[in-house]
Amino acid sequence: MHYTLRQLEVFLAAAHTENITRAAEQLSMSQSAASSALKDLEQQFNIQLFDRIGKRL
Numbered sequence: 382m383h384y385t386l387r388q389l390e391v392f393l394a395a396a397h398t399e400n401i402t403r404a405a406e407q408l409s410m411s412q413s414a415a416s417s418a419l420k421d422l423e424q425q426f427n428i429q430l431f432d433r434i435g436k437r438l
Contacts, residue, residue, distance in 0.1 A: 384422055391418040392430065399438045 394404035395415070405415035423430050431438040 384425055388418045388422040391415050395438055
């Protein structure tokens with residue numbers, strides 16, 4: 382298992398804001414980069430970290 386500090390930062394920001402776009406803004410990154418970081422983290426652990434309802438988590 383190999384994950385990055387950035388992936389964990391995205392996870393925590395997304396959990397706090399319940400929104401990937403806002404999490405990305407807080408971390409000064411694009412929404413697609415934040416989504417990719419979360420997707421990669423989920424694939425590494427083979428789990429779904431969030432229930433997604435539209436843009437909300």
